[in-house]
Amino acid sequence: MIEMKPAVKLPTTGERRMVTGDYAAAWGAMVSRPQVVAAYPITPQTMIIEHLAEFLAAGKFDAEMMRVESEHSAMSAVIAAEATGVRAYTATSSQGLALMHEPLFVSPPMHLPIVMSVVNRTVASPLGIWVEHNDTMPQRDTGWMQIYVEDGQEALDMVLQGYKVAEQPLVELPMMIGMDAFLVSHTIESVDLISQEDADAFLPPYKPVHAYLDPQRPMVVGAAAPPEYIQEVRWETDLRMRRAAEFLEETDREFGRKFGRTYGGMIETYRLEDADVALMTLGTVTSTAREVVDRLRAQGERVGLIKLRSFRPFPAERLQDATAHLKAFGVYDRAVSYGVGGPSYIEARNALYDTTTMPILSFLAGLGGRDVTPQDVELMFKKTLAAAGRGRRASGVHWIGTRGVSP
Amino acid sequence: MAAQALAVAASHDGYSAIAFPFFGAERRGAPVLAFTRFGEERLRVRTQVYEPHFVVVLDESLVETVDVLAGLRPGGMVIVNTTRAPDRLVLSKKAKSATVDATTIALKHTKQAAVNTAMLGAFAKATGLITLEGVEAGIMEVFGRRLSKEIADRNVAAARAAYEATRLGEGDSGRVYAKATKWLPTAQELPPGLATPPMETPFGRVGVGSSPSNLTGGWRVNKPVLDGAECTNCLLCWFYCPDGSITRGEKIVEIHYEYCKGCGICAAVCAPKAIHMEREIEEEVKA
Amino acid sequence: MTTVKDLPREDYFLSGHTACPGCGGAMVVREVMKVLGPNTVVYMPASCLLIFSDMYPYNAFKVPSLQILFETSAIAAAGVKRALKRLGKDDTTVVAFAGDGGTADIGMQALSGAAERNEDILYVCYDNEAYMNTGIQRSGTTPFGAWTTTTPLGSTSEGQGKNEFKKDVPRILMAHDVPYVATASLGFPADFLKKVDKAKAKKGFRYLHVLAPCPVGWRAESDSTVDLAKLAVETGIFTLLEYEDGVLTLNREPRFTPVREYLKLQGRFKHLSEGQIASIERWVKDKWERDRALAKALGPKPKVPVAIVR
Structure with a gap:
């Protein structure tokens, strides 16, 4: 006979319901009150825009909804809307994000704080619809902030937090919020659907400070520029990305005070304080990894976990502090930079170069949407434990669960 | 294209040469900048030329606003398309000068006021560093390939005529220029995202409706x-x-x-x- | 306000822009802006127009302007308009000025999408019949036989100028059944201004295709812009038409001046063989037969009210 106790009650401010991650993201978008939404359907993002269209049709939501003919146009439409001076939202995935690559570069230098949910999915070839981070990771240098979430609640909460950070006059950068295909987008779970009233109290209406289109107060928005001006624009955009870090931390704390949930800002740590080695994960693998940490801890292994939430800005200082006491560090990625290793592994090694000589290992698993099992994660910990104390030479790239390839 | 033709000419005459335009928004008739380096050794520097030995001015009206001799090396020379005699040029400092009425020559030979090829002939005469044969080779290579042999031939004729008509002398100093002519704000001063309303600067208006700052x-x-x-x-x-x-x-x-x-x-x-x-x-x- | 004399003195596209001497595109933008007036937002794609009117820190428009990308004219203008609507400024005209490459080729997808959704914008294509900004490369609207830098001359069949005929963009827009599609030529000011007036007054998607000769790219004299624009119409090569609420009107019966009169003014056609000229003549004839038949089929008819709720 299996005995069960009711689950722990989670903090709830709105209506708690069993919904998909896509529904949660759509809800987050709705209560953020964007005035223009432009989107193009792609699996597994479709439900986000379907739900927004339903909210609109039911009169719960009021916005210009542009059902455009491509993702390129979706991104261009929200750029134009933000440039005019309103809040705008879009969502996409995979090939859609790849098609947006060109317009992605436009909004960061122009101070246009768009928020976009991206359901992380494989980019062809081979064509696949399952989770992989090789759609968002290559957008690293476009100037967008990049956040990875773990579940539907975080997908919702980050849309609200996202606008709050993005619209800071000292930041004014767009943000993409990555959520794993199916594992978040289509997974039903209990989500606190924040009320419009609470959302309004947290996120005030958008007032453009630096860029808008108004015949009464005319302004050139977007120009061609000779070399005399562009480098200064690059520097200033870089500065805002650096500044965004403190606003990400502060906004998460403020969100916590209001809604009773926080996410640790740019990184969240789990049982890290007295750990000898740790693994850094992002996305849904984090949830599985928490279980594995508990299991290994029960066996006497001093292991801990870091959840990477912000890929841009990259939390270099926080990572340096968090890993200072470690003897080895493993970094999990669901994307590969061919010939080098995982993208967040590359970033982590760069960030920790000044502060550590411990081995840093790259783990690649779950590519193309393959399940990452507790056994896979355990193997990552075991390899990291084995490298402990062996210095930088023990670093390396490990393909976990690849047939014919020893990890 | 003339800078390229000059590089081809120099190459034809046995020098190592390199040429590039300052890629801007060239429109027909608009002021442009182009650079040619040539020498006896392999050229590695790929920057704009800041301290030229020779400055070639294709449109005399430019000397009204641009100190064309800024950076000219001691002993350097300025070569100007003008109806004036070389001794009658007044620029920021005394300098060896050469002049030729390239516009009249170009109009006569090419039916257009495109003076660049004529000025190559003037350059050959004034400097003595490039032969007229080199200039012809440069024009045929650069213009003949892109346009047509007929047009290239007309340009060669213009270069020859300019070669014959170029006069040498020394220009005078006395012309005074404003120190800076361009609005170059710091990264902190620049309007965020370049989103710019009508703005007055010490160098005239910028932003919305500012094109009248630019006298064409x-x-x-x-x-x-x-x-x-x-x-x-x-x-x-x-x-x-x-x-x-x-x-x-x-x-x-x-x-x-x-x-x-x-x-x-x-x-x-x-x-x-x-x-x-x-x-x-x-x-x-x-x- | 349909005649030259009635146009306001005020310019909203200002002097000091750096278009080449005799630029047809600059003329189109200047005149359209005179009609549209101060309550306007302009979108420019990467184009000659952008480079000659919006090279930082200078800008030639007296009204707000936006630039993002090359292929985004229709969608960016639509995004601006939707946002203005939300801001209570539905009375502001949003106009996109794009060249033929940005319209007929790379911008076609966004253009078609915006037309199909009947976005409330005015789209003006200034057609100079090649990618002039990048240095005279052939586009979808480059005419048959024309020399460009990517259809250079040579001894093979690939060296006879462009081997294909001009893409008929207005007809593509007509297929979207938008409220207003018109062609115009700088050579016919009254017709041109009347169409800008109409386009300004209407709601929904409006498309204006204006032939804008480019002396540099067409290898013509800088003072021949207007003559070329006239001759293009009088030879029958460029048709003045209007498609308004489902009714197609051919606005001018040309004199059918021999096409040679038009071709000979342009260096880009200098190499044409007799056979190529005959092909152009045949193309003009076929086009007029087709357009007349279309105008007959799409003539005035009893109107069926269609409600568009937004």
């Missing part, structure tokens, strides 16, 4: 002249002028020259032939 009248070779007695005030010239250089008066139109690029459309559309185009000589260029 210097591009002109020929200028329109109105015979008020013939004007019927039909306004077609006012309507068509792409540069907004014609205004409506009470009874007749008025032509302004600050922005007129001399396209000649006003004269072409004028039914009573009240506007004609005439060659503008340097003294009349308005800054």
Whole structure:
């Protein structure tokens, strides 16, 4: 006979319901009150825009909804809307994000704080619809902030937090919020659907400070520029990305005070304080990894976990502090930079170069949407434990669960 | 293209050479910058030339606003397209000079005011570093490939004529230039995202509606002249002028020259032939 | 306000822009802006127009302007308009000025999408019949036989100028059944201004295709812009038409001046063989037969009210 106790009650401010991650993201978008939404359907993002269209049709939501003919146009439409001076939202995935690559570069230098949910999915070839981070990771240098979430609640909460950070006059950068295909987008779970009233109290209406289109107060928005001006624009955009870090931390704390949930800002740590080695994960693998940490801890292994939430800005200082006491560090990625290793592994090694000589290992698993099992994660910990104390030479790239390839 | 032709010429004459334009928004007739380096050894520096041995000025009106001798090396030379004698040039400092009326030569040989090939001939004569044969090779290579042999031939003829007509001397100092001419704000001063309302700067207006800061009248070779007695005030010239250089008066139109690029459309559309185009000589260029 | 004399003195596209002497595109933009007036937002794609009117820190428009990308004219203008609507500024005209490459080729997808959704914008294509900004490369609207830098001359069949005929963009827009599609030529000011007026007054998607000769790219004299624009119409090569609420009107019966008169003014056609000229003549004839038949089929008819709720 299996005995069960009711689950722990989670903090709830709105209506708690069993919904998909896509529904949660759509809800987050709705209560953020964007005035223009432009989107193009792609699996597994479709439900986000379907739900927004339903909210609109039911009169719960009021916005210009542009059902455009491509993702390129979706991104261009929200750029134009933000440039005019309103809040705008879009969502996409995979090939859609790849098609947006060109317009992605436009909004960061122009101070246009768009928020976009991206359901992380494989980019062809081979064509696949399952989770992989090789759609968002290559957008690293476009100037967008990049956040990875773990579940539907975080997908919702980050849309609200996202606008709050993005619209800071000292930041004014767009943000993409990555959520794993199916594992978040289509997974039903209990989500606190924040009320419009609470959302309004947290996120005030958008007032453009630096860029808008108004015949009464005319302004050139977007120009061609000779070399005399562009480098200064690059520097200033870089500065805002650096500044965004403190606003990400502060906004998460403020969100916590209001809604009773926080996410640790740019990184969240789990049982890290007295750990000898740790693994850094992002996305849904984090949830599985928490279980594995508990299991290994029960066996006497001093292991801990870091959840990477912000890929841009990259939390270099926080990572340096968090890993200072470690003897080895493993970094999990669901994307590969061919010939080098995982993208967040590359970033982590760069960030920790000044502060550590411990081995840093790259783990690649779950590519193309393959399940990452507790056994896979355990193997990552075991390899990291084995490298402990062996210095930088023990670093390396490990393909976990690849047939014919020893990890 | 002339900078490239000069590099080909130098290469033809046995030098190592390299040429590149400053890639900007070149429009026909607009001021442009191009650089050529040539020497006896392999050239590695790929920057703009800041301290030239020779400065070639294709449009004399530029010397009104640009200190073309800034950076000229001691003993260097300026070569100018002008009707003036070389001794009558007044620039920021004394310098060896060469002059040639390349516009007249170009109009005669190529039927266009594209003076760059004629100035190559002047360069060959003035410097003695490049042969006329080298210049011809450069023109045939660069222009013949892109346009046609016939056009290249005409340009070679222009270069030859300019070679013969170039005079040498020494220009005088005395012309004073403003220290800076361009608005170059710091990264902190620059409007965020370059989103710029109408803004006054020490160098004139920028942002919305600021193009009048940019006087395009210097591009002109020929200028329109109105015979008020013939004007019927039909306004077609006012309507068509792409540069907004014609205004409506009470009874007749008025032509302004600050922005007129001399396209000649006003004269072409004028039914009573009240506007004609005439060659503008340097003294009349308005800054 | 349909005649030259009635146009305001005020310019909203200002002097000091750096278009080449005799630029047809600059003329189109200047005149359209005179009609549209101060309550306007302009979108410019990467194009000659952008470079000659919006090279930082200078800008030639008196009204707000936006630039993002090359292929985004229709969608960016639509995004601006939707946002203005939300801001209570539905009375502001949003106009996109794009060249033929940005319209007929790379911008076609966004253009078609915006037309199909009947976005409330005015789209003006200034057609100079090649990618002039990048240095005279052939586009979808480059005419048959024309020399460009990517259809250079040579001894093979690939060296006779462009081997294909001009893409008929207005007809593509007509297929979207938008409220207004018109062609115009700088050579016919009254017709041109009337169409800008109409386009300004209407709601929904409006498309204006204006032939804008480019002296540099067409290898013509800088003072020939207007003559070329006239001759293009009078030879029958460029048709003045209007498609308004489902009714197609051919606005001018040309004199059918021999096409040679038009071709000979342009260096880009200098190499044409007799056979190529005959092909152009045949193309003009076929086009007029087709357009007349279309105008007959799409003539005035009893109107069926269609409600568009937004």
